[in-house]
Amino acid sequence: MSTSYDAIVVGAGQAGPSMAVRLATAGMSVAIVERHLVGGTCVNVGCTPTKAMVASAYAAHLARRAGELGVTIPGGVAVDMAAVKARKDRIAGNSRRNNETWLESTNRLTLIRGHARFVGPGEIAVGGETLTAPRIFLNVGGRAATPDMPGLSEIDYLTNSTILDLDEVPRRLIVIGGSYIGLEFAQMFRRFGAEVVVVETAPRIIAREDEEVSAAVQKILEEDGVAFRLNASCIGFERRDGEIAAMVDCTAGAPEETGSHVLLAVGRRPNTDDLGLERAGVETDARGYIVVDDELQTNVDGIWALGDCNGRGAFTHTAYNDFEIVAANLLDGDRRRLSDRFPVYALYTDPPLGRVGMTEAQARAAGRRIKVATRPMSRVGRALEKGESKGFMKAVVDADTDAILGAAVLGVGGDEAIHGLLYAMQGGMRADVIRRTTPIHPTVAELFPTLMGDLAEA
Numbered sequence: 470m471s472t473s474y475d476a477i478v479v480g481a482g483q484a485g486p487s488m489a490v491r492l493a494t495a496g497m498s499v500a501i502v503e504r505h506l507v508g509g510t511c512v513n514v515g516c517t518p519t520k521a522m523v524a525s526a527y528a529a530h531l532a533r534r535a536g537e538l539g540v541t542i543p544g545g546v547a548v549d550m551a552a553v554k555a556r557k558d559r560i561a562g563n564s565r566r567n568n569e570t571w572l573e574s575t576n577r578l579t580l581i582r583g584h585a586r587f588v589g590p591g592e593i594a595v596g597g598e599t600l601t602a603p604r605i606f607l608n609v610g611g612r613a614a615t616p617d618m619p620g621l622s623e624i625d626y627l628t629n630s631t632i633l634d635l636d637e638v639p640r641r642l643i644v645i646g647g648s649y650i651g652l653e654f655a656q657m658f659r660r661f662g663a664e665v666v667v668v669e670t671a672p673r674i675i676a677r678e679d680e681e682v683s684a685a686v687q688k689i690l691e692e693d694g695v696a697f698r699l700n701a702s703c704i705g706f707e708r709r710d711g712e713i714a715a716m717v718d719c720t721a722g723a724p725e726e727t728g729s730h731v732l733l734a735v736g737r738r739p740n741t742d743d744l745g746l747e748r749a750g751v752e753t754d755a756r757g758y759i760v761v762d763d764e765l766q767t768n769v770d771g772i773w774a775l776g777d778c779n780g781r782g783a784f785t786h787t788a789y790n791d792f793e794i795v796a797a798n799l800l801d802g803d804r805r806r807l808s809d810r811f812p813v814y815a816l817y818t819d820p821p822l823g824r825v826g827m828t829e830a831q832a833r834a835a836g837r838r839i840k841v842a843t844r845p846m847s848r849v850g851r852a853l854e855k856g857e858s859k860g861f862m863k864a865v866v867d868a869d870t871d872a873i874l875g876a877a878v879l880g881v882g883g884d885e886a887i888h889g890l891l892y893a894m895q896g897g898m899r900a901d902v903i904r905r906t907t908p909i910h911p912t913v914a915e916l917f918p919t920l921m922g923d924l925a926e927a
């Protein structure tokens with residue numbers, strides 16, 4: 470059976486539902502196809518469940534430190550992992566159901582369950598049905614990469630999805646990969662009570678960040694009791710007396726780590742290998758990401774790619790912004806562009822790392838003459854008052870134009886405070902304007918004018 474629509478959206482992640490509802494509201498007949506859970510990665514196995522669990526881990530940590538704030542908890546602190554999981558499931562489940570209700574209650578929009586695959590340029594098969602449309606929007610996202618590592622198929626390893634099903638705290642968790650996913654889970658499970666070791670092939674964790682950011686995050690996690698094995702090579706796995714051994718062969722330390730559980734957090738890959746893209750002639754790059762232009766159009770007329778699958782962002786906010794760009798160009802006559810977007814994101818360790826724009830290393834590589842300022846959180850009143858004074862803030866400014874190039878706020882409230890600088894950058898504000906602004910006391914962001922006053926050529 471073949472049904473024609475004005476538009477088809479493949480994937481109900483972070484861009485697809487908004488796109489589908491917007492098109493339907495504009496009067497088009499729209500099908501949105503989802504093969505698994507509405508809400509995609511973020512709602513079901515990404516942002517929402519992990520941040521719910523980070524909140525539980527923070528509560529455990531704060532409760533253990535309560536004495537420092539003059540609060541006693543008789544009987545000590547225990548973590549009920551089943552209750553942590555149940556709370557996380559409730560929050561993610563509510564979000565998923567709200568998304569489903571939204572799609573199902575929108576006029577002219579049909580939610581179709583199943584795996585979508587191109588059979589031709591404007592033609593998609595789902596189960597036994599064929600859907601056709603002159604406009605197709607791909608929002609297929611990605612999944613955990615599971616590279617071919619020796620012994621991996623012999624062990625039960627966890628990914629960012631399956632680790633969320635644990636209702637008991639692992640005795641010893643080996644986290645393979647010291648980047649965003651690995652570090653958030655490492656600290657959280659350490660705070661739940663597991664022994665945790667992070668194994669990373671690079672010489673430092675979160676290697677995309679400036680070196681002092683990597684070092685400070687590592688120190689913060691070490692103070693929580695997370696161990697690190699850097700420069701790991703020849704990683705492989707073996708079953709060992711009911712446990713798992715990870716061969717690490719580092720430049721220093723024992724050649725292997727044993728644990729009860731292994732989490733694989735070595736990156737993500739796009740869900741483009743089973744989409745039949747070749748049938749539609751849609752181009753992908755060497756890593757499988759769909760190639761798009763500045764308006765998210767693929768090389769094939771009438772086919773767009775939004776979200777993680779285009780490799781131009783790896784966050785929920787970038788996926789949603791992709792929707793905004795496509796909708797603006799297609800429906801509003803508003804010329805919005807991918808290249809107008811500043812890189813911005815947070816790493817949700819505690820304290821979090823808020824990041825915007827270029828790192829210092831990127832600014833130098835771009836050949837800029839730069840000024841840099843840093844301030845430890847131990848000199849931020851609000852952080853001291855809260856008893857959470859780990860980390861630092863840093864700004865990178867163009868020495869010739871006074872333009873703010875980038876910033877990092879590793880510290881309490883850093884994920885929120887960084888937005889002050891994001892909005893300033895988007896508005897083209899110079900560092901001197903921030904220096905002359907009067908902020909609220911006591912806040913973390915109140916130090917931004919001071920930071921801009923401390924800029925020195927670097």
Ligand SMILES: Cc1cc2nc3c(=O)[nH]c(=O)nc-3n(C[C@H](O)[C@H](O)[C@H](O)COP(=O)(O)OP(=O)(O)OC[C@H]3O[C@@H](n4cnc5c(N)ncnc54)[C@H](O)[C@@H]3O)c2cc1C
Pocket residue numbers: 479480481482483484485502503504505506507508509510511512514515516517519520583584585586608609610611629650740743744775776777778782783784785786787788817
């Ligand atoms: C552990 C973890 C934590 C994260 N935390 C954050 C965070 O705090 N903040 C943040 O901004 N980002 C975070 N991210 C990243 C964020 O989840 C993704 O960037 C975001 O979900 C991307 O959205 P998307 O719409 O591109 O794809 P997805 O959310 O992956 O959605 C794609 C959807 O398409 C469906 N699909 C795929 N192929 C087909 C097909 N052939 N037919 C039908 N349906 C199909 C999938 O089932 C899925 O539902 C995190 C990711 C992980 C893994």
Ligand SMILES: NC(=O)c1ccc[n+]([C@@H]2O[C@H](COP(=O)([O-])OP(=O)(O)OC[C@H]3O[C@@H](n4cnc5c(N)ncnc54)[C@H](O)[C@@H]3O)[C@@H](O)[C@H]2O)c1
Pocket residue numbers: 645646647648649650651653668669670671674675676701704734735736737782783784814815816817
């Ligand atoms: N807070 C957030 O916004 C958030 C949180 C989690 C994930 N995410 C998104 O998910 C994406 C994927 O995150 P990720 O951390 O899985 O991947 P990543 O690509 O950021 O990092 C993978 C890490 O694994 C290491 N690695 C690769 N192969 C290895 C091996 N064999 N042994 C040991 N280490 C190895 C790499 O050197 C790197 O440090 C991120 O790019 C991010 O956009 C975002």
